[in-house]
Amino acid sequence: MPPVFSHGDLRLYLLALLDETPRHGYDIMQALSERTGGTYTPSAGTIYPRLAKLEEEGLVTKSADGRKTVYAITEAGRAEVAARAADIDGIQEGLADSVRLIADGVRASVQDAMRSLRADLAAAARTPGEPARPETRDDPRVRSRDQLQRVDVLVNDFRGRVRADLRTHVARGGELAASVVDDLARALDDAAEAVRRSLG
Structure with a gap:
């Protein structure tokens, strides 16, 4: 079976998920598992480095919520999601x-x-x-x-x-x-x- 996400698609899909609502890391992993029918359950080692990269790029911010870290999309992140809506539709399909x-x-x-x-x-x-x-x-x-x-x-x-x-x-x-x-x-x-x- 081919990879669930092609190169670069996971990064963009993470932005799309955060565009819906702020999420903590475990919530992101659960959302990915649910939307792929359980065929893809990423590890923390896959998700957190990508979130850190998105934060470096100014597309995501993080804040503490008790013992959890919550990630939220920035305006720059929303602009990228809007600009690449067709790509996101292709990933969803x-x-x-x-x-x-x-x-x-x-x-x-x-x-x-x-x-x-x-x-x-x-x-x-x-x-x-x-x-x-x-x-x-x-x-x-x-x-x-x-x-x-x-x-x-x-x-x-x-x-x-x-x-x-x-x-x-x-x-x-x-x-x-x-x-x-x-x-x-x-x-x-x-x-x-x-x-x-x-x-x-």
Whole structure:
């Protein structure tokens, strides 16, 4: 799985979180974990040096609140967030795609485990000498359904990765030429045709 945050994205996302409300370090780590569906829980060694750097740049201030240190965004920080709103949108969409991909993978794994469990239960319920029921894994239909699940995961993974890459590219000011989309459409058509030929 690719990194959750590309180079520089975490720094910008920290600013976006602080633009919402002042936060202490643990709160920032929890917010990152929640917004990535638990796929990314940064360590203190990752977050605090970046917060210190943002403070050096005059984008963040810190103050004591009892035993906690609270970080708040400055006007200069708000200006950077406003200027890079499109980049932040791209990061948010990439995170949403990552979470969807993980959810799809988990769903497929759970469905596969349930099918396997049903087959095991059916096998355990048979009396000795009773022929296997068609739900067992020797049944070509069961194997085909398993392969369909794999296809779903592969297609969703491809869609999520390409979509995230393209959105991030455009959000960062990159141009998306029509020829790139045309090439992608042709490649997908060729892949679909190859699948149809394989199926006979």
